[in-house]
Amino acid sequence: MSTQIEIREWQPGDGLACSWANRAPSRIPCGPPVAVQVNRVHSGTQFEKAYRRVVCALHLPGSVQPGEVMVDAEKAARERLAVAHWDEYQALIAEEISRRVEEAYSFASEELRRIATGQEAS
Numbered sequence: 001m002s003t004q005i006e007i008r009e010w011q012p013g014d015g016l017a018c019s020w021a022n023r024a025p026s027r028i029p030c031g032p033p034v035a036v037q038v039n040r041v042h043s044g045t046q047f048e049k050a051y052r053r054v055v056c057a058l059h060l061p062g063s064v065q066p067g068e069v070m071v072d073a074e075k076a077a078r079e080r081l082a083v084a085h086w087d088e089y090q091a092l093i094a095e096e097i098s099r100r101v102e103e104a105y106s107f108a109s110e111e112l113r114r115i116a117t118g119q120e121a122s
């Protein structure tokens with residue numbers, strides 16, 4: 001068994017829906033169709049069958065993986081947001097740390113909780 005893959009430019013009449021539309025992440029929907037992929041399956045020298053798929057730019061064979069693109073894009077966006085609001089970002093981290101420390105020591109004795117959270121003795 002061998003598969004020969006042919007790719008040609010999409011043309012009107014090929015159909016609109018990308019063949020991977022059902023499996024695309026909901027936050028990165030498929031774009032307009034750009035190509036038709038034809039997989040021809042051969043057994044020895046005998047032609048067996050052909051599968052035809054309309055694909056968008058995200059699902060061209062060998063193109064980027066939408067899931068990976070989303071992970072990278074979200075990471076870059078978070079970093080840009082953090083840099084643009086650096087002081088606020090640092091203050092939120094400090095808040096989250098102290099909230100966690102207080103929760104972790106919520107069942108400890110008052111003295112231990114005071115030491116852990118750096119509060120003044122009352």
Ligand SMILES: [Zn+2]
Pocket residue numbers: 018019020021024029030031055056057058059
């Ligand atoms: Zn697609």
